[in-house]
Amino acid sequence: MKLTFKKLNENAVIPSRATxxxxxxxICACLDAPVTLExxxxxxxxxxxxxxxxxxxxxxxxxxxxxxxxxxxxxxANCVGVIDSDYRGEWFIPLINHGKQPFTVENGxxxxxxxxxxxxxxxxxxxxxxxxxxxxxxxxxxTGN
Numbered sequence: 818m819k820l821t822f823k824k825l826n827e828n829a830v831i832p833s834r835a836t837x838x839x840x841x842x843x844i845c846a847c848l849d850a851p852v853t854l855e856x857x858x859x860x861x862x863x864x865x866x867x868x869x870x871x872x873x874x875x876x877x878x879x880x881x882x883x884x885x886x887x888x889x890x891x892x893x894a895n896c897v898g899v900i901d902s903d904y905r906g907e908w909f910i911p912l913i914n915h916g917k918q919p920f921t922v923e924n925g926x927x928x929x930x931x932x933x934x935x936x937x938x939x940x941x942x943x944x945x946x947x948x949x950x951x952x953x954x955x956x957x958x959x960t961g962n
Contacts, residue, residue, distance in 0.1 A: 818875060820933060822868045825907050828924060829865030832931050841880060841930030844910065848924040854914035859894045861909040862922055873902050876936045879910065879929050890916025893929060902936075 822831050832842035846852075847865030854860055868877065879898030885891040894911035910929045914920050922928060952959065 818933065819871045820868055820877075821871070822866055824865060825867060826863075826865030830925060831866070841932050843882070843927040844879065844908070844929040844931055846910075846922050846924060846926045846928050848922065851924070852922045854891070854912060854920045854922065856914055856916060856919065859911055859913045860922075861911050862928055864908040864910060866908050867905050868900075868908070869905065870902055870933065874936050874938065875902055875933050876900065878932045878934050879908075880932060882927060882930055885928065886915075889920050890914060891920055891928075898929070 824831070826847050829847045830845035832844050834842050844864055844866075846862050848863065852860055852862060870877075877900035879893065879900065881892045881896075892913055892915055894913040898910065900908060912922065912928060
């Protein structure tokens with residue numbers, strides 16, 4: 818699989834892996850000026866990028882960076898972002914500040930991570946019945962603690 822990125826802003830940073838075996842590719846903010854997130858505030862942070870895959874059955878999944886979340890309370894407002902294979906607009910990252918103090922995002926700061934993921938496109942069918950299982954309709958906590 819190959820990803821092709823297009824810079825929409827000359828200051829955009831092409832996502833890359835921190836180490837050879839990192840699952841995620843770091844995504845950086847592309848800002849003209851720093852952006853401060855107050856406690857509880859959500860802001861859309863531009864990346865200055867768009868991209869495409871050479872496969873239609875790939876989605877670009879955007880995850881938070883664990884360091885930002887654990888040290889500063891900065892996470893993705895939508896938990897996991899999904900960029901469909903046919904989307905060609907600029908990527909924006911919706912950050913939320915769950916921390917106890919304002920947090921400033923600087924140009925070039927690593928703010929999220931990209932993990933390209935294969936997607937299944939199932940044939941959808943409607944039925945009045947489904948097969949029985951040992952679990953059945955057992956919900957939350959039904960299999961133990």
